[in-house]
Amino acid sequence: EAGVTQSPTHLIKTRGQQATLRCSPISGHTSVYWYQQALGLGLQFLLWYDEGEERNRGNFPPRFSGRQFPNYSSELNVNALELEDSALYLCASSYDGQGATEAFFGQGTRLTVV
Amino acid sequence: KQEVTQIPAALSVPEGENLVLNCSFTDSAIYNLQWFRQDPGKGLTSLLLIQSSQREQTSGRLNASLDKSSGRSTLYIAASQPGDSATYLCAVSPWSGYQKVTFGIGTKLQVIP
Numbered sequence: 001e002a003g004v005t006q007s008p009t010h011l012i013k014t015r016g017q018q019a020t021l022r023c024s025p026i027s028g029h030t031s032v033y034w035y036q037q038a039l040g041l042g043l044q045f046l047l048w049y050d051e052g053e054e055r056n057r058g059n060f061p062p063r064f065s066g067r068q069f070p071n072y073s074s075e076l077n078v079n080a081l082e083l084e085d086s087a088l089y090l091c092a093s094s095y096d097g098q099g100a101t102e103a104f105f106g107q108g109t110r111l112t113v114v
Numbered sequence: 115k116q117e118v119t120q121i122p123a124a125l126s127v128p129e130g131e132n133l134v135l136n137c138s139f140t141d142s143a144i145y146n147l148q149w150f151r152q153d154p155g156k157g158l159t160s161l162l163l164i165q166s167s168q169r170e171q172t173s174g175r176l177n178a179s180l181d182k183s184s185g186r187s188t189l190y191i192a193a194s195q196p197g198d199s200a201t202y203l204c205a206v207s208p209w210s211g212y213q214k215v216t217f218g219i220g221t222k223l224q225v226i227p
Contacts, residue, residue, distance in 0.1 A: 043217040090157055105158035
């Protein structure tokens with residue numbers, strides 16, 4: 001069974017541009033979570049999608065947005081990129097949104113803003 | 115606000131040693147605690163999940179314990195191997211769900227052959 005897959009693996013963008021990151025959850029998982037891991041910092045919660053709806057977002061500006069498609073895959077969009085957006089972006093999926101089951105993580109997308 | 119602290123930040127041990135990684139959290143009202151492994155520049159691999167009603171979980175050479183009342187968890191690694199070298203993260207999930215999970219900064223482990 002395939003795990004959580006993220007694309008692209010690496011992404012280099014110029015300040016002010018837009019970045020789109022993609023995530024495919026494990027089959028049967030309806031909840032998708034996005035996290036930012038900046039160098040030297042812990043994972044910071046960005047967004048949670050479940051059943052196609054945004055359920056919660058972390059303390060990030062509105063230029064961080066996303067969506068979840070009918071097949072439960074998800075997209076994270078970052079507009080007006082800033083240098084400090086450079087980080088590893090991790091996607092996770094779980095069977096439920098209540099934390100009763102394990103969350104499984106993808107390998108991440110390394111976003112570099114120059 | 116939940117805070118998760120992991121001590122030590124880094125650890126270097128010779129191959130074959132048994133070792134303990136520590137995780138402490140400030141709010142004991144948790145739903146579960148999960149230990150992850152992260153290789154450099156990679157995603158997280160789930161190692162063990164302990165529900166709040168449990169005291170410990172074991173998987174192979176790994177054993178994780180949870181003392182919710184004191185806000186502590188330990189990850190015990192027996193007979194360490196060079197392949198165990200990675201950063202180990204502790205994550206605490208509240209009753210409101212995984213979207214509110216709080217991660218520690220991690221312990222970077224190096225096992226020397």
